[in-house]
Amino acid sequence: MENSQRYYIIGYIGAERREAGRKLSQKLGCELLILDDEIERLDGRNVKRLCMINGEHAYRNHEFEVLSKLDDANCKLGCAKNEVYPDRLVVVCGDGVVLDEMSLEIIKKGKAVFIEEDIDVLWERAKNDDTVPYAFMYGDDEIKKEKLFREMYEMRLPLYRQAADENSDKMDENPDKRSI
Numbered sequence: 001m002e003n004s005q006r007y008y009i010i011g012y013i014g015a016e017r018r019e020a021g022r023k024l025s026q027k028l029g030c031e032l033l034i035l036d037d038e039i040e041r042l043d044g045r046n047v048k049r050l051c052m053i054n055g056e057h058a059y060r061n062h063e064f065e066v067l068s069k070l071d072d073a074n075c076k077l078g079c080a081k082n083e084v085y086p087d088r089l090v091v092v093c094g095d096g097v098v099l100d101e102m103s104l105e106i107i108k109k110g111k112a113v114f115i116e117e118d119i120d121v122l123w124e125r126a127k128n129d130d131t132v133p134y135a136f137m138y139g140d141d142e143i144k145k146e147k148l149f150r151e152m153y154e155m156r157l158p159l160y161r162q163a164a165d166e167n168s169d170k171m172d173e174n175p176d177k178r179s180i
Helices: 018-026 035-043 047-054 057-070 101-107 119-126 143-164
Strands: 006-012 031-034 088-092 111-114
Touching: 006 018, 018 031, 018 088, 031 035, 035 047, 035 057, 035 088, 047 057, 057 088, 057 101, 088 143, 111 143
Parallel strands: 006 088, 006 111, 031 088
Antiparallel strands: none
């Protein structure tokens, strides 16, 4: 399914993806789907618990499963009851969605919006956030924690930029694009 009426909000830990998604869905007059919330609803566990018990890979599998259902117009993949998603939709993705090539294939059928923010701002938001599902964020060594946070950001930054059709900071520059 070509889902160009779908916007996928991507960004790193601490980026205000949910807020950007809310603003864009209001502006476009369409529904908002937050992948973390949908995964929690379907799995019955919060994202942090899912990742801590089954690993990030299990979360990425759930993420791909939901994205696949979004991409499957007739729900041939076996959508359960009450899993019908509208064509016009803003989807807020998890911070690591860019790591999964199959998920990226689906996202690229729509419009990806990268919420790019300064790494120092992201760190300040994330360092005390007890919902972040990465084990390295729960150590006592603040210096090591920040180092790993920044290394992961540097590794993912080119993936976000490559995946994005629009950068939230540059959306106003193109009259064919809507700003959030």
